[in-house]
Amino acid sequence: MKNKLLYFIICSLGLAYFTSCKKSNYLTDGGLSEAKSPLTTYEYLKQHKYHLFDTLIMVIDHYNMKDEVNGAATFFAPTNYSINNxxxxxxxxxxxxxxxxxxxxxxxYNDIKADSLRIYLSKSRIELTTAPLQPTLVANAANTQTAFQRILQPKPGESWSSSPIYYLYYIKVRGGLDPPNSTVQPNDPNIDLKAQCQTTGIEPSSGGMLHVLSNTHTFIRF
Structure with missing residues (x-):
């Protein structure tokens, strides 16, 4: 009886270990296993298996911006949720x-122009690993003020890893870039607005980088 119990415990621990290892494969940026995609940026968005960008594709098509999207050095893609927000x-x-x-x-479509989408097309290649820790201006295709930043996240009490976790943020600059570590009032009309990326580092075959903004982001308004 003891041998059977011991065998059961060993098998259970082995199954738990295997399951936890398998789950760990999905703990990076929502489960992206391959950074490089054989698809162009436009194709990647259009063929997304969860249809997360169907509305975005409709906006891109409406303004005939397929080539601009494929040619962008970096595209911060808003999801259907962002546009619906x-x-x-x-x-x-x-x-x-x-x-x-x-x-x-x-x-x-009647209220906005193509430049509203061009805000998300950066003229520079932006990657999470090399992004600065302080907000840094970056030019976009709409020629408005935007910036980007890598921010260290607080580590939860029961963290599964000792490695630091950073998120990439795309920033809509209003009235000049906010000074580092400055204290701003929440209702300040000139406060810069930050949008967090939920997935980073996708490299489409058309070149450039593709980052996906959080579903809580609000299209245009940030």
Whole structure:
């Protein structure tokens, strides 16, 4: 009986170890196993298996920006959620005027221009591992002020790794880049707005870098 119990314990520990090792493969940037993709940036977004960029592809197609997206040195891609966040905000705004009002993707096309999407097309190749720890200006295809930064994340109490964890942030600069370590008021209209990347380091076959912004990001507004 003892031998059977010991055998059961050993098998259980072995299965637990195997399972934990298998899970660890999915702990990097949402499970991206290969940084290099045989697809172009546009193809990668269009063929995403979870259809995370279907609305973004519609916006790209509407403004005929496929070649611009493929040719960007870095593309910070907003997801469907990000664009829907913007549409929902606008819908809530017009319904405060009249509860029967609505706001759709077609309305958004009437309100914004292609430069709204060009904000996300950086003219420089940006990578997480080489990104500066302080906000640094970077030119974009819309010729507006944007910046990027790598930020060290607080380590949780029960961390599975002793390695430091950094996230890449894309920044919409308003009224000049905020000084490092400066204290700003939350309602300051000139405060810079940061969007965190949930996945980084995708290298499409068309060249450049592709980073995916967090689903909580709001298109254009950050």
């Amino acid at each position: 913007y549409i929902r905000l606008k819908r809530d705004s017009v319904r405060r005027i009249n509860e029967n009002n609505t706001y759709t993707l077609t309305n958004m």
